[in-house]
Amino acid sequence: xxxxxxxxxxxxxxxxxxxxxxxxxxxxxxxxxxxxxxxxxxxxxxxxxxxxxxxxxxxxxxxxxxxxxxxxxxxxxxxxxxxxxxxxxxxxxxxxxxxxxxxxxxxxxxxxxxxxxxxxxxxxxxxxxxxxxxxxxxxxxxxxxxxxxxxxxxxxxxxxxxxxxxxxxxxxxxxxxxxxxxxxxxxxxxxxxxxxxxxxxxxxxxxxxxxxxxxxxxxxxxxxxxxxxxxxxxxxxxxxxxxxxxxxxxxxxxxxxxxxxxxxxxxxxxxxxxxxxxxxxxxxxxxxxxxxxxxxxxxxxxxxxxxxxxxxxxxxxxxxxxxxxxxxxxxxxxxxxxxxxxxxxxxxxxxxxxxxxxxxxxxxxxxxxxxxxxxxxxxxxxxxxxxxxxxxxxxxxxxxxxxxxxxxxxxxxxxxxxxxxxxxxxxxxxxxxxxxxxxxxxxxxxxxxxxxxxxxxxxxxxxxxxxxxxxxxxxxxxxxxxxxxxxxxxx
Numbered sequence: 001x002x003x004x005x006x007x008x009x010x011x012x013x014x015x016x017x018x019x020x021x022x023x024x025x026x027x028x029x030x031x032x033x034x035x036x037x038x039x040x041x042x043x044x045x046x047x048x049x050x051x052x053x054x055x056x057x058x059x060x061x062x063x064x065x066x067x068x069x070x071x072x073x074x075x076x077x078x079x080x081x082x083x084x085x086x087x088x089x090x091x092x093x094x095x096x097x098x099x100x101x102x103x104x105x106x107x108x109x110x111x112x113x114x115x116x117x118x119x120x121x122x123x124x125x126x127x128x129x130x131x132x133x134x135x136x137x138x139x140x141x142x143x144x145x146x147x148x149x150x151x152x153x154x155x156x157x158x159x160x161x162x163x164x165x166x167x168x169x170x171x172x173x174x175x176x177x178x179x180x181x182x183x184x185x186x187x188x189x190x191x192x193x194x195x196x197x198x199x200x201x202x203x204x205x206x207x208x209x210x211x212x213x214x215x216x217x218x219x220x221x222x223x224x225x226x227x228x229x230x231x232x233x234x235x236x237x238x239x240x241x242x243x244x245x246x247x248x249x250x251x252x253x254x255x256x257x258x259x260x261x262x263x264x265x266x267x268x269x270x271x272x273x274x275x276x277x278x279x280x281x282x283x284x285x286x287x288x289x290x291x292x293x294x295x296x297x298x299x300x301x302x303x304x305x306x307x308x309x310x311x312x313x314x315x316x317x318x319x320x321x322x323x324x325x326x327x328x329x330x331x332x333x334x335x336x337x338x339x340x341x342x343x344x345x346x347x348x349x350x351x352x353x354x355x356x357x358x359x360x361x362x363x364x365x366x367x368x369x370x371x372x373x374x375x376x377x378x379x380x381x382x383x384x385x386x387x388x389x390x391x392x393x394x395x396x397x398x399x400x401x402x403x404x405x406x407x408x409x410x411x412x413x414x415x416x417x418x419x420x421x422x423x424x425x426x427x428x429x430x431x432x433x434x435x436x437x438x439x440x441x442x443x444x445x446x447x448x449x450x451x452x453x454x455x456x457x458x459x460x461x462x463x464x465x466x467x468x469x470x471x472x473x474x475x476x477x478x479x480x481x482x483x484x485x486x487x488x489x490x491x
Contacts, residue, residue, distance in 0.1 A: 006080050
């Protein structure tokens, strides 16, 4: 019987989705779920809904609800983290303060001032989570992290967490579906390879029955009656770079310096009919709306008046498939966020990359990519430089380095001068202080804390420079049941 801790389980929609994905696997239908959140109202709603789904389907799975993280993690085999530290209160500061200085964000959870400050308050919480995992979870427990900003969070966990961690996102699957629609082909017939960094991952190879479809993507998107209107920024990047990005129009537009810096040009690049098309503060407004909708729908879901997730209707989220592959040996291929160890050769080692990986009972094996095309690598490196400074600032409480990270953010740099960046960061530091202990003189820093890994799911050896994807690089992976301990390096 598996024991799975779900941290930040108060996400009413996502937690139910992930649980039902796991219960779709026959071997997991007696799983013991530990659902933890500090928001007792949301936690109660989620637990009641999930218990009802289990009972309605006659399953043996059980749920323990708690607001105590350590209790949830005790003896857990897997820990799934979906926490949003600071909730909507902090999220408003991430978006609204930069907007006063002209930095217009649609989402603000990955890069930009919003993403950087999101990392500042999330990383301390994740490191406390890692401490509990090291001390009370089952041996070699695996942390599956869904919390953004993905690249910075998992980078910090590798630096100072001392736990096995994979970063998971669904951007690759969504873009794959779009590409198939644009080409007018069945999704299952379109194969692809993505590589890059989270939310800036690129379809570097797209094929249909062995034929390279990359040269046809631009025309396909430009002629598609719906996608040509919804994805204007992504299509412009495709036009100039030659490759399509995984991320939504709204997401991608805020990671780059060209599309959101002039208010009078914004309408040219966004799709105003939905938040994900690039609306200002789009995701914040969407989250507020969804919170209210869930409260309204909750009694209808509980009474059966409103329909929700059915057993066997499994999503494309990676989590359940990874656990299934590790536990049963049924192989799975997905794109995960892991440490770069020579896998993308023109991005810095130690940074967080998103590339194809294969999972089975032996563990996780990563594919060797080699060089990204130069414009893709240049864009990723600009973001990685911000991420690197931000992670160091989060671990050390260095306010100057935090401001320098924001200063080097591509969109911020296109809009603000140095004095404006410093003033904006000072205002955000004050507003977000309750969630950022490392900057409050409490002495809580993590840079020099020795945290040797319990064991690794993934260890990569060097691969020959002419090795091409999707072939495996022949890296060594420890067995899921018995992994060797390895030294933890502060890359």
